[in-house]
Amino acid sequence: MSGLIGDLLSTARALNAQTQGVNTAGKNMANVTNPAYSRQRVTLGDAGTIQTPNGPQSMGVQVLETTQIRDLLLDKQILRETSLLGSARAEEEALRWLQTNLGETVDRGSDSSFIDGASAVSLGASGVAQALQDFFNAFHGLSANPTSVSERQSVFQQASILVDRLNLTGNRLAELSSSLDESIVSETNVVNGILESIRSLNEQIVRIEISHPGSALDLRDKRQAKLEELSKLMDIEVATISDRPGQIEVSASGPGGASVMLVDGIRSVSTVSFDGTQFLAGATGSPLELTGGSLAGTLKARDGSLQNAISDFDRLSAQLVATVNSAYDPVSAGRNFFDPAGTTAVGFALNLGLDALSIRSTGTSEAGANEIALAVARAGERIHSTGAGDAIDGTLGDFHRQLISRVGGELASAGNRVSDQESVQKLLEGRRDSISGVSLDEEMADLLRFQRAFQASARVMRTIDEMLELVVTGLIR
Template identity: 25%
Template sequence: MTSTFHGIELGKRGLSAQQTALSTTGHNISNANTIGYTRQRAEMQATPSISNNGVQLGTGVNVNSLVRLREEYLDTQFRGENKKLGYYEAKSDTLSKIEDILNEPSDDGLGHVLDEFWKGWQELSKDPDSSAARAVVRQNGVAVVETFKYISDSLEQIKDDLKNIITTKEKEVNSLAKQISDLNGQISRLVANDYQPNDLYDQRDVLIDQLSKLVDVKVTPILNGNDKDTGMVNVSVGGGLLVSGSNPANPLKIVIDDVVDVENGITIGGEPISLESGELLGRIESYGIKDGGSKSTIPSMMDKINELARTFAEEVNKVHLSGLNLENIHGELDESGNPLKSVEFFTKIGTDFTAKDLNVNPDIMVNLNLISAATKENNGSPDQSSTGNGKNALDMAKIKSGIGDLYRNIIGHLGIDSQEAQRMLNNTEGIVNQVENRRQSISGVSLDEEMANMIKFQQAYNAAARMVTAMDQCLDKVINGMGRVGL
């Protein structure tokens, strides 16, 4: 036989369950704009029935759990694409900065400065005795030198900036790992006491999402000896265990020299790891990796610019030394009484020559007559020529095409690499947005839906309250109204 107060107990359980559902709905509404918040739902379950004269009589309802509406496979997919997004953002950013430095095509780029240099020689060939034309050639040479130095210095500045960024990202990874480890500890203590720390789960997922853009992550739930979920997770990066439950996180360390040894110079807890993707790897490759070739963005571009400067200077010097300057033509002698030799236009090019080492010959900076505009004529003496001879200046202008082709090749490859990085960035960004939209369709808070739920739970709460009132009236009649007849 059921209790006299069975009906009131039914109503009480209904009130409690609907109130919990209303509170959960209110929590969802309050966090509609909270980054990383996962919508929650009160899961109701009928309480065990009781037997009454052979009939199974219901005993009401209770809230079995507060469920986070989240799909793990979407989290995995999001983090897998997020690491690619971080990688291509880093590569595209570096390539864009290089494009800004080279600034092609424009009136300020190296291509224009080289064109002006060749034009100066062409004008000198028309009037080889003109001091003004010679001064223009010298000044154009200085402009080429300064442009090469600017490019080289700017590339080195980008590399220095990348070194600082890599150090900052390393600290960020370690900071996120520590926060995840701390949350693991808080979660495990609550789960052990049968609490559901949903909001802490959300905080940890936000941190893991942030980490997934920096490095490739693998998240593994930790089970206890009875295969029961402890609420904690392990986080692996590049094959190394970064976070192990609530233990202190294993520190990520990057050894940054002139380049980064990606096989041995990146460690977690002292053990080498191999990064697969992420913004950190993109920055490291941009800075330069050991035996990286074209993957080492800045070192590769610096090598190309250095080779261009070396080839340019060698070709110009070759033609310049084959000609005669005004001092040669006038028969000027050196301190030993020997005929003056032609000089190099640019300073001597050594084996370790870089674009920063390029300089106009100091002797030419002092004496414009040392610019070789003439060629040797077969008029008796191999070192004689007429003052109006400008054939060497014309020959100088002819090497323009070879140098121009080399520079255009550099710019062309840079444009292709930058375009490819931007294309991959756009594609990956689109995929990340699609996955995030699907994730939000499940986990995000819809205010319209929550308002509808609020009305539904409110009506159920009112009905449960009405039932309590009805049962109270029935009991009042039984207890207070069943006296002696007529009294």
């Protein structure tokens, strides 16, 4: 359409374009505090030119597209680093609980008399270390006064405390293992909910973008947020599906680096499960080999540091039973001090029938003899060797201190990994914010630009209206 009517239509198109620009700038500013939002940009372009009896006439300006400002490579890097951070945090949290349940930490100092340079065991007043020391000290007291009833009562009391400490620690570690299992199962349920949400978002995006490809920007933001939420729990690979626009597939690593599909666009979702030892996907139970996310971190801590601590406390208990019983009953007459079957921390116990009055300081009838009490007291200083068939290496006290020290070292290393990973994550998120984040200054500038353009177009519209009025008035006359 030529002439004033054509100018009127092209100006109306310009008003619509500037209005969309104003709306987009306002939307960006409204989402300035939304971490899942990526800023949007309106791209304006020429609407084309038509031939009229008066010559070529421009059709004005129009909105070509509204796009998100995103760096897809950076988004993938953030997913990967989020998984690593999730794993490190989960492992650190599990190790912190492990140290709490042990109830002891090792202070390092200049005194090299203890293994690993440990100078003291703190919190020992209620821990295994102090109970071990008090137990052998009680036998030292009995060896110095072998006929004393009070010394026998002290030995029995300290032995009972030692049993209680080992039982308590063993039970706490077993309960911690069960708690970690429950946490893993709970998080797998969360994973399955997120996977279904991603499939649903794929479906919604496809439905909206059938006629306008790439237009479901807010849904794409939600999907990216779900992917990042999922990556905190497990490491994933995300890829677009070339022959299905708007859809993505999510997969995880299986044995040998094979890819196990979790979300196939809008078609299917494979449920993730945990059988107590490994993660499985789908009805066929395809194994998953997760290396990132809180699921992997929790499982690593459970099967690594926690299981090692449980095993070491069992070894300590078994060696304590063997060493003390050997010293207390040197001729193997069946007069054991500790229950020979109590070779775990949970099962560690005094021998059936043992009480304060039945505790022996000697195997002879000679008055003042103390060879048994002295042998048990010195058993705490005996250096054991796994090469010689013992359950541990070093003395009982050294082995325990080494155990506590190792857990402390593992916790410190995990904390360092978390700190390093947080720095990387912060750097990447800062870079993404500079690209995709909303800048109020930029949006205000765009808002003013679109507003001025709208005002100019409105003035042109008013001028055309006045000219049309003159034409119509002239025709009437």
